[in-house]
Amino acid sequence: MIHDTGPLLALDVGEREATTADIDTIQERYIGGRGVATRLAHERIPFDADPLGPENRLVFTTGPMQASTMSFTGRMNCTGISPLTDGLLSSNAGGFMSRNFVDTGYGAVEIAGQSDELLAIHVRDDGVEFEPVPDLAGATVPETVDYLEAEHGIGSDRTAVIGPAGENEVRFASIMTSEERAFGRGGLGAVMGAKNVKAITVGGDADRGIEIDATQNEVHREAATADDIMKRQGTVAVMELANEVEGLPSYYFSERQFEGVDGIDGAAVEEKKYKKGTCSACAFACKLPTKDEAAGVETEGPEFEVAMAFGSNSGVDDIVEVMKSNELCDRYGLDAISAGNTVAAYLAANDAFGDTDLIHETVEKIARREGVGDILAEGIDRVHDDLGVENWSVKGMDFAAHEGRVLHGQGLSYAVANRGADHMYATFYSVEYPLVDEEQALEPSGTLGKADTLVHRENLMALNDSGVVCKFSRSYMNPDRYERLFDADMADLLAVGDRVVTLERHFNNQRGFDRADDRLPYDLPDLDRALDEYYDRRGWEDGVVPDEALPDDYGATAVEG
Incomplete structure (x- = not known):
């Protein structure tokens, strides 16, 4: 299976320390992106951590597809405990940062601790710099980007920054990259602000040595035309x-x-x-x-x-x-x-x-x-x-636009999604409008009988986020292309997605989440029975992951060094 490479760079901003660790075994089982970050967070963030406290961590990752020249791969992932939902959450941003992140040579960059002064962190393949930036307190995103360009010659495509909302710990503050692209839903910008980190920049000339199948050219050509x-x-x-x-x-x-x-x-x-x-x-x-x-x-x-x-x-x-x-x-x-x-x-x-x-x-x-x-x-x-x-929220997250009162499978998806009322967790709306081919479409009314499709789509979206592949590639990716690009059977790839969703749910269970949190502010037909179908398909008990449903690497220490 094609997977990301490169060590974990762990940064303690309170101590101004940078250490590296081998994460090969995690990358082999979780590919990259959201998968690797979720496994790292599950191992390294205490279950009872305050989202805005020093024990929470932000984990930035990309995936193996960022070694390609394929369309739909200009994205990357950030994971941490959300101050909005109080659960483990991954956010996905587009733009131009991902390939500059790859150039650092690191497979993951983790931000931990809490600084006593406002910092910009510069990560390159030849070292890390912690730069005090007290004059950027209260600066907007464009003002911060302008400073990094003027003082360091670093363009917005190499930056992840917060604005005043992040510094002020607004619970839905975003981390902005390429100036106008956002690690948006869930408030991870507030986590960065709580750590007193104004900006992270990346760059270098490292080569991870990942080779991607020529299928990338087929996808790119079709996307272009x-x-x-x-x-x-x-x-x-x-x-x-x-x-x-x-x-x-x-x-x-x-x-x-x-x-x-x-x-x-x-x-x-x-x-x-x-x-x-x-x-x-x-x-x-x-x-x-x-x-x-x-x-x-x-x-x-x-x-x-x-x-x-x-x-x-x-x-x-x-x-x-x-x-x-x-x-x-x-x-x-x-x-x-x-x-x-x-x-x-x-x-x-x-x-x-x-x-x-x-x-x-x-x-x-x-x-x-x-x-x-x-x-x-x-x-x-x-x-x-x-x-x-x-x-109008689920698990603390307010609703996206795709209406679960009309698209009932999307409503079920909102109820069970580990991120809350986020349409991108399964993109179930696409099969109910529908925005997919007729053979994939489902009637929008009713919740029963949709659990299998929902589980499949959650696992597939987790795979995309681990790849990292944009979810708008749905008309251009199929099982054959996934298998050729990732050099693995589709069943094995979807199993990666299943592990990611399971670990997210298990982490949240340890923070007190259970069936009572899988609820909606409106009625849907047979919702309780549909929840049972979903839990049965996942192997969960009333929304809680039992020990026998955990990935077989659970409990093992996979970070070495």
Whole structure:
């Protein structure tokens, strides 16, 4: 099986120490990316660690596909305990950092401890530097990127930085890379802020010696030549369909259609797109550089989830106003989905839907924890009672745009996902709209009989995140291509995904998660029976991983050195 290589670089920012360790056995069984990071976190983070305390760790990883020139591989992973969900969580970012990370020669970089002063950490193949950067306190993401370029000649493609939101430990703060791409959902930017680390930079000339099958060329060629609407409109292309099937969350989830959808849909975004946007080595180019000269706004996006959160869910029907919200989140380092949904909850509490001045003002207050922003920075799960609104979250994470009240398998997926209400954990919506071939499609109604498909998709997404392969490759990847690229049987590859999901669940079980957390704020038909089907398929007992279901390497010390 093709897998990542290179040692673990463990950085203790409190002691300013850098050590390396052999992680070959982990890489052989978990490939790279989310898999390797999850196995490392499970072994090295105490089960009772405070997400914002020194014992929590951030683990950055890439995978073997970053040694290829294939489209859909310009991504990397970050893992730690989420301050939003209180469980183990992995976040995935695109952009251009992944291959620069590979050039350091390390298979994983782990940040532990807590610094007594604000730091930038520079990781290269020839050493590590801990640079005090007190003058960057409170700096925005662009200001931090500009400093690194001016003082060190380090471009944004080699950086992972936080803005004021991360420093202020907003529970849905993101880590930004390539300036506008985010390790977004779950608040790992707050973990980085709690460690007093403002930026991490990477670079070097190392070669991991991984060779990828020529199948990479087939995928790349098809991605380059395909006529796909996502190349023009990104993920927001699905908004019109979602609205048609009454599956577009609107007015803080109180409605499922939005009368102003034409102002924020794919066509509206495409009108503001002014050039192609992509990730490293990707010819698919589905990103959305947008601008409006009259309003003086330039950003990347919004994608569908953000157009929902700051658009329909906030009662806003003007794409330029949504672009402004998106740009503010990138500037301050906020997950735009959670920021938008939290603002929507505030608007609902104050009968202020559509008030764009209030929306933009509130985003800034959240990032700086000023006034009402200090309360909203805790996220919907912690503040819904104070606001007098419903708790639209699962395991502390607020909902993505794909509507589980219409796509019932997606609703089941939200309930059981270890990350909470995150659409990317299984991308189950794709088989229920459907966005896949007819033979793969499922009826959207009903939860029973969908457990096998859900488990398969969770395992497949975990495999992609370990590879690392973008999930939008679904039309270009098939079992044969996976087998040739990774030099392994598909069953063995999916078993890697199963181990990852199981270890995440087991870690969270040790933190008190069980069946009671696999719940939704709305009713779905036969949900309890569907949960039983899912647990039975996984070999779990009421949402808890028994010892006999753990991977056979559980308990072994796999980090050497």
